[in-house]
Amino acid sequence: MHLGGALGLSSTLGRKLRAHKITSAGLDDYVTNVVQAYLADRSPDELFADWVGRADEVHLRGESVVEAV
Numbered sequence: 001m002h003l004g005g006a007l008g009l010s011s012t013l014g015r016k017l018r019a020h021k022i023t024s025a026g027l028d029d030y031v032t033n034v035v036q037a038y039l040a041d042r043s044p045d046e047l048f049a050d051w052v053g054r055a056d057e058v059h060l061r062g063e064s065v066v067e068a069v
Contacts, residue, residue, distance in 0.1 A: 003034070003060055004052030015052050020061055033062035 001022060005014035022030050037059040042051045052060060 004049040006049050012049075014049075015060070017057065017060055022062075030062040034060065037062075 001017045001020045002014035003017070004012070006012050037055070038048055038051050041055065041059065042048075
């Protein structure tokens with residue numbers, strides 16, 4: 001699984017989660033958990049790719065959802 005990355009003048013590769021595989025059956029829950037963690041933990045106006053660069057791997061694996069404050 002790779003998350004983040006960018007194209008253009010500031011192109012970067014996505015962050016690779018080692019030994020993390022998502023099956024098609026678990027994809028909906030995985031995407032939901034990662035997006036919820038992003039929305040709860042991001043800084044104002046922070047892009048998803050920037051958040052991925054600093055987020056804890058547990059959030060990127062979809063194993064934990066950050067509670068919104």
